[in-house]
Amino acid sequence: MAKIQLEHVEKYFGDVHVVKDLNLAIEDGSFTVLVGPSGCGKTTTLRLIAGLETITSGRIVIGDRDVTALEPKDRNVAMVFQNYALYPHMTVADNIAFGLMARKTPQDEIERRVHRAASMLDIESLLKRKPKQLSGGQQQRVAIGRAIVRNPNVFLFDEPLSNLDAKLRVEMRTELLKLHRELEATVVYVTHDQEEAMTMGDRIVIMDGGVIQQVGTPREIYFHPRHRFVAGFIGSPAMNMIEGRLEDGEFISSHFRIPLDGPAFEGDVILGIRPEDIYLPGSLPAERETPVLTAKVEVIELLGARAIVPLLVNDLSMRAVIDERHLEQVQEGGSMSIVFDRNRLHLFDAANGERIE
Amino acid sequence: MITQRSFFPFSKRMIVPLALTLLVVLIYPLVFSFWVSLHEYSLTALEDVRFIGLQNYIGLRHNPSFWNALRNTVVFVFGAVFLETVLGFGLALLLHRPTLRFRNFFRSILLTPMFITPIAVGLMFRFLLNQQLGVLPYLLDQIGIQVDWFGPQLALFSIILIDVWQWTPFMLLLFLAGLESLPASPFEAARVDGASWFFTLRKVTLPLMKPVILVALIIRGLDAFKVFEYIYAITRGGPGDSTETILYYIYKVAFRFFRMGEAAAMAYVLIALTLFLVFILYRIMSADEGA
Amino acid sequence: MNRSRHFRETLVNGGLNLILVIALIIVLFPYFWIFLTSLKPVDLVARPEVWIFSPSLFNWRDVLLNSDVPRYLLNSVIVALSTVGVALVVAAPAAYSFSRFNTGGGATRFSILAAEMLPPAVLIVPLFLLMFRLALLNTHLAIIAAHLTFVTPVITWFLIGFFDEVPKDLEEQAMVDGYTRFQAFYKVVLPSVRPGLAAAAIFGFVLSWNDMFYALILSGGDSKTLPVAIAGYWTFRGIEMGKMAVAILVAIVPVLLASFFIQKYLVKGLGGGAVKY
Numbered sequence A: 001m002a003k004i005q006l007e008h009v010e011k012y013f014g015d016v017h018v019v020k021d022l023n024l025a026i027e028d029g030s031f032t033v034l035v036g037p038s039g040c041g042k043t044t045t046l047r048l049i050a051g052l053e054t055i056t057s058g059r060i061v062i063g064d065r066d067v068t069a070l071e072p073k074d075r076n077v078a079m080v081f082q083n084y085a086l087y088p089h090m091t092v093a094d095n096i097a098f099g100l101m102a103r104k105t106p107q108d109e110i111e112r113r114v115h116r117a118a119s120m121l122d123i124e125s126l127l128k129r130k131p132k133q134l135s136g137g138q139q140q141r142v143a144i145g146r147a148i149v150r151n152p153n154v155f156l157f158d159e160p161l162s163n164l165d166a167k168l169r170v171e172m173r174t175e176l177l178k179l180h181r182e183l184e185a186t187v188v189y190v191t192h193d194q195e196e197a198m199t200m201g202d203r204i205v206i207m208d209g210g211v212i213q214q215v216g217t218p219r220e221i222y223f224h225p226r227h228r229f230v231a232g233f234i235g236s237p238a239m240n241m242i243e244g245r246l247e248d249g250e251f252i253s254s255h256f257r258i259p260l261d262g263p264a265f266e267g268d269v270i271l272g273i274r275p276e277d278i279y280l281p282g283s284l285p286a287e288r289e290t291p292v293l294t295a296k297v298e299v300i301e302l303l304g305a306r307a308i309v310p311l312l313v314n315d316l317s318m319r320a321v322i323d324e325r326h327l328e329q330v331q332e333g334g335s336m337s338i339v340f341d342r343n344r345l346h347l348f349d350a351a352n353g354e355r356i357e
Numbered sequence B: 001m002i003t004q005r006s007f008f009p010f011s012k013r014m015i016v017p018l019a020l021t022l023l024v025v026l027i028y029p030l031v032f033s034f035w036v037s038l039h040e041y042s043l044t045a046l047e048d049v050r051f052i053g054l055q056n057y058i059g060l061r062h063n064p065s066f067w068n069a070l071r072n073t074v075v076f077v078f079g080a081v082f083l084e085t086v087l088g089f090g091l092a093l094l095l096h097r098p099t100l101r102f103r104n105f106f107r108s109i110l111l112t113p114m115f116i117t118p119i120a121v122g123l124m125f126r127f128l129l130n131q132q133l134g135v136l137p138y139l140l141d142q143i144g145i146q147v148d149w150f151g152p153q154l155a156l157f158s159i160i161l162i163d164v165w166q167w168t169p170f171m172l173l174l175f176l177a178g179l180e181s182l183p184a185s186p187f188e189a190a191r192v193d194g195a196s197w198f199f200t201l202r203k204v205t206l207p208l209m210k211p212v213i214l215v216a217l218i219i220r221g222l223d224a225f226k227v228f229e230y231i232y233a234i235t236r237g238g239p240g241d242s243t244e245t246i247l248y249y250i251y252k253v254a255f256r257f258f259r260m261g262e263a264a265a266m267a268y269v270l271i272a273l274t275l276f277l278v279f280i281l282y283r284i285m286s287a288d289e290g291a
Numbered sequence C: 001m002n003r004s005r006h007f008r009e010t011l012v013n014g015g016l017n018l019i020l021v022i023a024l025i026i027v028l029f030p031y032f033w034i035f036l037t038s039l040k041p042v043d044l045v046a047r048p049e050v051w052i053f054s055p056s057l058f059n060w061r062d063v064l065l066n067s068d069v070p071r072y073l074l075n076s077v078i079v080a081l082s083t084v085g086v087a088l089v090v091a092a093p094a095a096y097s098f099s100r101f102n103t104g105g106g107a108t109r110f111s112i113l114a115a116e117m118l119p120p121a122v123l124i125v126p127l128f129l130l131m132f133r134l135a136l137l138n139t140h141l142a143i144i145a146a147h148l149t150f151v152t153p154v155i156t157w158f159l160i161g162f163f164d165e166v167p168k169d170l171e172e173q174a175m176v177d178g179y180t181r182f183q184a185f186y187k188v189v190l191p192s193v194r195p196g197l198a199a200a201a202i203f204g205f206v207l208s209w210n211d212m213f214y215a216l217i218l219s220g221g222d223s224k225t226l227p228v229a230i231a232g233y234w235t236f237r238g239i240e241m242g243k244m245a246v247a248i249l250v251a252i253v254p255v256l257l258a259s260f261f262i263q264k265y266l267v268k269g270l271g272g273g274a275v276k277y
């Protein structure tokens, strides 16, 4: 219902520079996830959009309105807080109706909209209760109900699922996505859980130290991380990072060498390879396999259909994810042959961490 | 050893000193006081102490001075506590603003009156408000206002104002602490939801602060019933008996007229009254708490 | 638009700050005036229109050197210190017991609060008669006993709030390490609430120091405390005003200084662990 633009946004808390020259265009109707390590400025960015913090410099536009100087109430945004921020002394119905009452909406209209929101969230039977009498998941729904009842242009979520248990969290993810489709609203969603980011966002914004490292679809972020930080942050188990040099198109580390074709770069680099892109020889088309390396198997951590296998390749610790079907060829304490998928190798400039194509 | 433990465990041994102390200085006098209240007990006739049952209590019904003191006290308590609550809450809101600079400085200074001995406060204001010597009447006179602060019309009101000067800080202290301990996010949610300042105050702040307000009202209300020093320092109950409060009247009956039995009976009525008010207050405040 | 909103906010904020400044003046002016009066030469004391004059230390010298005020000050110190000393010794173990074992159930906390709130009128008659019979009127002991009636419950109430916050693990660790229960309390728990003890002691001291009602009735002559002595300036002869100002300052300045140290702890103490905000 509204696009959001952040232009050269800066935020200082006293002397602390928390958000640094942030430029971001969030498309109308998109589900955009802000993700990054703790303290990187996600919450602050969200609160800047909501107007709960004033920006030090820069400009924020929602729809076609410059809202930089507007109060939160004049921005037509709704926010769902991590701890839900329900009013403990009000019933669920009053909690949901609060924003409408504050805007002096007629009583019958309030009732209609509260009931519609409640039925969307399946909490109609809870309307007369107080927050204390609700489970965490139910409180979460009330908090969301309070946001949707107002028909805002933009929904802002700050880690809304982090207080729920694992199972409920997965369920609520699906529900939130369904809700997003029904409401066709613009959603900005903060999380520090990269899995949540990957499954929910149609666009992901990765932040680190108050700076945006990459904006893209989950696929782009996963397969083409633009920066060493992004590559390391997204994916579990984390990408293997190997320090080395590029000389005449060959990657040289103290542990092994891999001839590459393509990059014209010369100098210190970091080679990234995801654990799931490590294979037993013969399982990939031949042209995609790198030269065979011998690795010592330390242990096997079986996860079910797959196993995480910590390896030592000439003293270099790596992790591989091996399909359960191939596990019989692998023994703890034994050694195995491995190859990497050429198409999935990532190279980063060691000097600034940027991707080398 | 084992039996001694279970009969007299550590937790009980720890309260023995307190229990003994309170028994001597508190419980014994309380009981003794009740015994005295059932007797004709005059300090001027100690050899002639007679049991008279509830006569001292019944006699109060027809004692206009007692009723006058009671009325003055109730007016004083309600007036003072009301003003202190409103002003204390207002100041707490002012001090709670995030944009305020020098908050600690303001708070430390504004809280000081509650620590001073009330007799000094009484004398200070008697001096400040005195018709001939006082600086305030002088200043008011300069702009053409003449007020007789301790005349028959205003004396009780002036005493209330003095109490407000000294004890609004107490309300401020509790309310400020209460505001500071409220979670921030409901207020941010209210801001995003478009609630005005006043709407938030009415619908969020006040309801959340209710327990604090209740405690503050009870403590301060009970304390206000004990008003004595201002009266002693300033009006001694006058003009006429327009500022005679219950504690001052009891003091007079006991230590000017030496009628101990009657004084003890009044003291017990005072206890009953304060307990009753606490009960009412508690009921009112928790009425809509249900569910 | 940004500008005008900014302007309006500044204006509102300025107005609200102004209210605070006015409140500040209302609080400070009486102190200021009393201080000014204490420095006025005798002939100016009764003249409110005089604000500027050459200050004289006459009143200060007269009160501090040639009057009984120092003796009354000493009385107040003796009474307050003794009261607080006794109160701390009996209150600390009890408060710990109430906090840790909920001894006596929820009613205990309420009775402690009730004791704190008891109108002094109920106790003064029997205390007076008792002291009269024991021939203890006009002694420090009589006032100390009376002050214990309210200082002890207050300090108990105060300390409950602080003990509530000491983690149980602390003393359990000590007992595992070979301390008895009481040693664990005395050597581990007590030191860990030292700020609370200090705040409670200061607060109790202030309460005792400030009392006039009990002291007025139970003391006289040489055993008077400072508040009773101050009340003696009631006669209000103009000439006495300067001395009264000095006496008032002597009584309030120490307490005001102490107040800055305990303000921080006061709320937790007054709440007594009963009010979890």
Ligand SMILES: Nc1ncnc2c1ncn2[C@@H]1O[C@H](COP(=O)(O)OP(=O)(O)OP(=O)(O)O)[C@@H](O)[C@H]1O
Binding pocket: A013, A016, A018, A036, A037, A038, A039, A040, A041, A042, A043, A044, A045, A192
């Ligand atoms: N009010 C404030 N005053 C000073 N510093 C602040 C304030 N709020 C946040 N910060 C700092 O700004 C940085 C970013 O904080 P922010 O809350 O945006 O992080 P976050 O990315 O949401 O982290 P998390 O995942 O832990 O919630 C942190 O270093 C934090 O310490």
Ligand SMILES: [Mg+2]
Binding pocket: A042, A043, A044
């Ligand atoms: Mg955060």
